[in-house]
Amino acid sequence: QLQDRLAATFATLQGRPRVTEADLEEALRDVRVALLEADVSFKVVKQLVATVRERAIGQQVVQSVSGAQQVVKIVHDALVEMLGSEASPLERATTAPTVIVMVGLQGSGKTTTSAKIANVLRKQGRKPVLVTVDVHRPAAMDQLEALGKQLGLPVRRADPKSVPLDGGDTVIVDTAGRLHIDEAMMAEVESIVAATHPTEVLLVVDAMAGQDAVDAASAFKARLPITGLVLAKVDSDARGGASLSIRAATGIPVKLMGTGEKLDAIEVFHPDRLAQRILG
Amino acid sequence: KPEEEPVTDEWLDRLEEALLRADLSVSLVDPVMLQVRDVVREGRAKTVPKVLDAVRDALVAVIPPAAEAPAGTPRVILVVGVNGSGKTTFAAKLAKRLRDGGEKPLLAAADTFRAAAIEQLESWAQRLQLPVVSGRPGGDPAAVVFDAIQAARSRGNSVVIADTAGRLHTKGYLMDELEKIVRVAGRAREGAPDEVLLVLDGTQGQNAILQAREFTKAAKVTGLVVTKLDGTAKGGAVFAIANDLGLPVRWLGVGEKAEDLVPMDARAYVTAMLP
Numbered sequence A: 001q002l003q004d005r006l007a008a009t010f011a012t013l014q015g016r017p018r019v020t021e022a023d024l025e026e027a028l029r030d031v032r033v034a035l036l037e038a039d040v041s042f043k044v045v046k047q048l049v050a051t052v053r054e055r056a057i058g059q060q061v062v063q064s065v066s067g068a069q070q071v072v073k074i075v076h077d078a079l080v081e082m083l084g085s086e087a088s089p090l091e092r093a094t095t096a097p098t099v100i101v102m103v104g105l106q107g108s109g110k111t112t113t114s115a116k117i118a119n120v121l122r123k124q125g126r127k128p129v130l131v132t133v134d135v136h137r138p139a140a141m142d143q144l145e146a147l148g149k150q151l152g153l154p155v156r157r158a159d160p161k162s163v164p165l166d167g168g169d170t171v172i173v174d175t176a177g178r179l180h181i182d183e184a185m186m187a188e189v190e191s192i193v194a195a196t197h198p199t200e201v202l203l204v205v206d207a208m209a210g211q212d213a214v215d216a217a218s219a220f221k222a223r224l225p226i227t228g229l230v231l232a233k234v235d236s237d238a239r240g241g242a243s244l245s246i247r248a249a250t251g252i253p254v255k256l257m258g259t260g261e262k263l264d265a266i267e268v269f270h271p272d273r274l275a276q277r278i279l280g
Numbered sequence B: 001k002p003e004e005e006p007v008t009d010e011w012l013d014r015l016e017e018a019l020l021r022a023d024l025s026v027s028l029v030d031p032v033m034l035q036v037r038d039v040v041r042e043g044r045a046k047t048v049p050k051v052l053d054a055v056r057d058a059l060v061a062v063i064p065p066a067a068e069a070p071a072g073t074p075r076v077i078l079v080v081g082v083n084g085s086g087k088t089t090f091a092a093k094l095a096k097r098l099r100d101g102g103e104k105p106l107l108a109a110a111d112t113f114r115a116a117a118i119e120q121l122e123s124w125a126q127r128l129q130l131p132v133v134s135g136r137p138g139g140d141p142a143a144v145v146f147d148a149i150q151a152a153r154s155r156g157n158s159v160v161i162a163d164t165a166g167r168l169h170t171k172g173y174l175m176d177e178l179e180k181i182v183r184v185a186g187r188a189r190e191g192a193p194d195e196v197l198l199v200l201d202g203t204q205g206q207n208a209i210l211q212a213r214e215f216t217k218a219a220k221v222t223g224l225v226v227t228k229l230d231g232t233a234k235g236g237a238v239f240a241i242a243n244d245l246g247l248p249v250r251w252l253g254v255g256e257k258a259e260d261l262v263p264m265d266a267r268a269y270v271t272a273m274l275p
């Protein structure tokens, strides 16, 4: 817990009323360790530590337990700022259908999240259609079909070369997991996006992702019009630093969070909550 | 000449960055960098290749060698891990590898929870022409493992590879279920399971360490598998796990095809992490 670590650091400082710049460096080492352990990317940690240093010096942090709290607050505010201080909702197309394409690395949670989003939209009175174009993974189409059956929603199987967009006011397209360095697969998803003119292209990222998440997200963003991030498996209690790094490096806003395996386990993103988790 | 490239402060920063970006824990990187800086400052190592060798040796030493544990017949391997890490694919790959090596593996589709999980393993089994025992969706996963071990006995299979449902280490009831699967395997055959392989997604960060701890408590994990190393992630989280729990890394998943499985090679693994 950053709060406790800082309190211990501040407790060892010599009894001055104000913390010196040298003392502050001790505290900043704690901040660096906490952020790296939270999977925040190396570059973003550097940026954040520099920002916190600047603001802590500006604020003249006091020596003592309240000084530790002061530094935590400075870090917390810097995190919230970086995450984007408001929730970002899913867009609707001006002319139907709204098309949402789900993309991401293997196993991140795309198929499950596709069904969860369909569930949310249906509860809002909309008519979602689920389409799977995952012709790669064994039984991938069976998986989405089974989820659609659970929800009583239609699921269509299609080839990535011809994605049907009829049957409802919102089409959610589940694509195969892929590596950002797999040229053929990246070309495939580019053509899916080109053919479907999506309103949203959501990058689904595993909350447990480490330092590589930023590189993968940047590569996806460079080739696709990514409009939002879904952070899945937030119930793993992983600190989720990858989401912050992705936001900082690519500007992609976190829109949704997957919080469990059940189809109602999805929440709108809250920057404050995520900042709390990253802080530990 | 490359073997004489001198170590600079800037290169040391690049080394630290490479290690952290490989998902090596800061609790391991900081002491390694401290030692490296001492060694360089005292003139005991002046060139890049010398420092890289020292770092590589230090990290390779952290990974315990895999010991071949004695096993009963049929041998029983349980595949466990968090959601989406690559268990089902690994189970199929391992079965193919063992069959190609002359064994008679039997797959057990003990993920009775997730949508189309049984279909997924059955599809692999069919593709690879391997036998599989399945339960029905919603059934007791421990019963599937029990049945598979009995079936292996009567059919003469030398090894059972049981795929289980993805589960988060934060869910107590799922870790309890896993504990029960292990107990029931032991009832089907004394001493089973012989191996409990924790499948870790190579793209994961520090959370992998918490996973390893909880899974080891619940299921006495005997070894690790790191998947998705054909991407750009380096799987550095295993070092803290090896350090804390002494778990060896047995296999590496390097792609989505049945043949994309290689045995762990610690020197190659570490070299891939270095600048």
Ligand SMILES: Nc1nc2c(ncn2[C@@H]2O[C@H](COP(=O)(O)OP(=O)(O)OP(=O)(O)O)[C@@H](O)[C@H]2O)c(=O)[nH]1
Pocket: A104, A105, A106, A107, A108, A109, A110, A111, A112, A113, A134, A137, A140, A175, A176, A177, A178, A204, A232, A233, A234, A235, A236, A257, A258, A259, A260, A261, A265, B083, B084, B114, B166, B168
């Ligand atoms: N606990 C938890 N599990 C989740 C969440 N989202 C997805 N999962 C699980 O994670 C695993 C992978 O989910 P999928 O939806 O199959 O992932 P995917 O991205 O479609 O995988 P590929 O198509 O193979 O790339 C499954 O076991 C899901 O049940 C979540 O928010 N919480």
Ligand SMILES: Nc1nc2c(ncn2[C@@H]2O[C@H](COP(=O)(O)OP(=O)(O)OP(=O)(O)O)[C@@H](O)[C@H]2O)c(=O)[nH]1
Pocket: A106, A107, A137, A177, A179, B081, B082, B083, B084, B085, B086, B087, B088, B089, B090, B111, B114, B117, B164, B165, B166, B167, B227, B228, B229, B230, B231, B252, B253, B254, B255, B256, B260
């Ligand atoms: N690139 C790559 N993808 C892999 C590798 N291993 C598995 N995958 C992919 O990762 C995704 C998830 O694999 P699964 O085998 O379904 O994972 P799982 O752990 O059984 O998932 P759950 O049962 O839902 O928890 C699939 O798309 C696999 O093709 C690997 O070594 N490299």
Ligand SMILES: [Mg+2]
Pocket: A110, A111, A112, A134, A140, A175, A176, A177
């Ligand atoms: Mg999928």
Ligand SMILES: [Mg+2]
Pocket: B087, B088, B089, B111, B117, B163, B164, B165, B166
């Ligand atoms: Mg599986």
